[in-house]
Amino acid sequence: MTGPSRLLRFLRDNGLSVAFGLGFLACLFGQAVAGRAVYNDELRALGADPVSFARYLSSAHFAVDVTENWQSEYLQFFLFLFATVWLVQRGSPESKEMHKVGLESDEEQQVGRHARHDSPRWAAAGGIRETLYSRSLGIVMASLFLGSWYAQSVAGAARYGEQRLLDFEEPVPWTEYVFTSDFWSRTFQNWQSELLAVGSMAILSVYLRQRGSPESKPVGAAHKSTGVEG
Template sequence: MTADRTTRRGFWRTNSLTLGFGAAFLIVLAAQAVAGRAEFNEQLAVEGLQQIGLGDYLMSSDFAVDVTENWQSEFLQFFLYIFGTVYLLQRGSPESKELHKAGSESEREQRMGDHARADSPRWAGTKDWRQAVYAHSLGLVMGLFFLLSWLAQSVSGVAAFNDLRLRQLQEPVTWVSYLGSADFWNRSLQNWQSELLAVAAMAILSVYLRQRGSPESKPVGAPHDATGVEG
């Protein structure tokens, strides 16, 4: 039993970052569902319509579009950040590579091909399409998640948009028409600009400010012009 307990404690400790944020995500998502249903029912009450339960709200396009429009902007942020930081630099920021390492770097630096080690991922040591795919897999998957969540936003968005139009006795619009609508682009762009602002703020503020013990910050005593150094 002691060994099992130690193993479980070790698992939670060594995966606490993912598990902690995953649990926080579920808690906040549940809270959003409760608050979103309350707001949606307020709108229905104003329009003299019957209110809905939490289960029905969770299955509604209103809830789906609110969730997916945030997801797509987050995945876009990481997609752009992952690819952008290959070439873009910020002197003094731990969010940037060292200034002389701009670009995709050599196979030796990346431990690819003949320079792969015994503990390197298997595809890193290949010299065909598998290496090319694996070398860009993180950015590609983030880009795929962005496209899928943006597609989900567009589908749930047109359903929510048409639901509102029907309550106002207006004709519904097609999905293609919705893609060119102000509602769709306003939902997308208002999230994109906030994510891009957050990345830019993190890059420049981490040049001068510190958070002891965080890998997102430089060591407290590191000089302001130290680049690519993590705490």
């Protein structure tokens, strides 16, 4: 297979991740450009010199804006992964079928002696490896959430300290910042939007359709059909 053909096949097979990855980078760059403009406007209003693009990328102003969104997104996926194990929504393709509440049987999950020939090796490994692999996605999402939330708190403390210095006030340590209204305001404004978005998707997909999308039921599926994807 020639080079161009391999590239086209790779792009076809990974179109979703490639498209979202490129979109992420484009939006991150756009955020950096717009954020620097805002930050420099604030500095000029205070009589300070504007910063370069490279310096802005390493600033607390940029870091806190990025990480506070990351942590809320990973929280959304972490909560959704675990909530959908035990909670169901009748008629939603985002929910599993009503009778499958819980961890399901080994046969249904294709683990242990029920693993197939093409199953991941750890699905049939037994013991701690199988247990960890059975929960690996949730563990990683929880770790990414906690890591980005911690990064938000550190960057937020630095940003909060900068603002206090500009107001001729003493900055506060991280241990005090995580109890401030600034930190929790940033946190809750992201959490509420993520919970609203997930809840809206779960209930709206009961009655509305998007033809061809696996996130939607088939157009002709009954409203009460649960766990059915188009």
